[in-house]
Amino acid sequence: MLKSERLEYGAFKYDDRIEKAIKEIESNLKSSYNVSKRTIALLLLQEDSEIQEMVRMRESSFSQISEIVKKTKMLFTEPLYYVITVQRQKKVDEIVSKVVYTRRDSKNRLSNWLDKITVQPLTGIPILLLVLYFGLYKFVGQFGAGTLVDFIEGNIFDTYVNPWVDRMVTTYISSEPIQELLAKEYGIITLGLRYALAIILPIVGTFFLMFSIIEDSGYLPRLALLIDRVFKAIGLNGRAVIPMVLGFGCDTMATLVSRTLETRRERILATLLLSLAIPCSAQLGVVLAMLSGNTAALLIWALCVLLVFLLVGFLAARLLPGERPVFYMEVPPLRLPRLGNIIEKTLSRMQWYFLEIVPIFIIASVLIWIGRMTGIFDAIIRLAEPLMVALGLPPETAEAFLFGFFRRDYGAAGLYDMKGSLTWTQLTVASVTLTLFLPCIAQVSVMLKERGLMTTAAILAFIFPFAFLVGYVLNLILNVTGVVW
């Protein structure tokens, strides 16, 4: 590069008004900084709050500096950060246009075509449904929650682990309550660990794998832009599709991720909808297995939950004050995901799940044990029985609902055990009510941490009666319309 060229490119100057302000600020900076004084001056002009705070602490002349910034601001109609960026960008364009040229390339036709059909509603929505059908229903629902669960639970736990644990416990421990704590029907190992390893692990594992593939392919922003208009109606923007889809894997993790939403209002709405109307993969797996013999029942369940999702979102968005959400997002090109990245992401999510969630399974087992030993459970179940009868359900389902309080999937799994003795109407009503019913303990603890006591209490106080109200109304409708199997 010639010397004259280096000067031309290297010593970039903003316009005179900005340069004058930079000089004046520089002369007021006495302390030494990790970066040049010119950089500090530019950041001060752009009102970077971190740098402002730092300079306020270090410089006695901070008020003079503020005066210079204020005076310079008056010279422009637009904000200074905008003016500065625009001037810098102009220089960048100037340089780039001299050294870069774009070649029209035809080999990217396929990727251009895919880019296009995934974002246009006419083709994008069928593609979305295909992704949901194969990714969620076929892979997670049938393979994860069906094939894998049957194998791990039936072939490993029911055949080897549980009988062995029961034998060991009855041989070596004489106290019956302790036997029940560890083994038997509700023990830490035979119930807690069995649920965690045999039911939840394969479902959550397959979901996280699928989610990582979709995430790395660059599909999620396309989903966001397709669904933005629908989400606006429920007070969210398309961006919220990421925590919402993640909720189908684990609502607890999704509630954690909802902190990436921009406004407090959106975070509260997302938290409410996640705890009310987004079933997690474990719950989804059990509900799908329970209702899979009957397409109408499955459709009614899905329609009810979707309707509640939209209706409650719509009403909550009207009631909750705050600014309207805006949507903008970079749409990366679709890419073939890298296997290594996918495995790493899936494993790190599963590791999180193990460390955060599995201990809660064990605690839940212990709580169930305490509840049963002290007779508290029997008392609650007796209290809840009339509620079940009001929903048209046999009183014994109260137990499943109570367990559902500890883990939503415990409840669904408890119901699954009763499948043979329930009618399709009862199964449908129970599935809908349990799906809407209180979130699991892990999710409540994250809600408390992220949203605070008041918001969490308000959400739970709404969900509890509302879930039963929906179940009650659904039972009435199913009976009146004669859609009883």
Add this chain to the structure above:
Amino acid sequence: MDGERNLAELKVGDEAVIGRINTTDDKILKKLMALGVLPGMKLVLLQKFPSYVIKVGNTRIAADDSIARSIVVVKK
């Protein structure tokens, strides 16, 4: 300025040069700047429904109606 209009008034496939960002919301302005939506940049409008999709440089950006109306362009 002559020929100045906002993004929502363009047709799909139109090319234009970004004139300015017309918004009172500081956050929107900063985000658009971070995405490279700056005066003088060329853009192509790829799609208007269900969301706007524009191409600025080599970046595709999706935006809603309110954002699209705040991007003022000069048609080529």
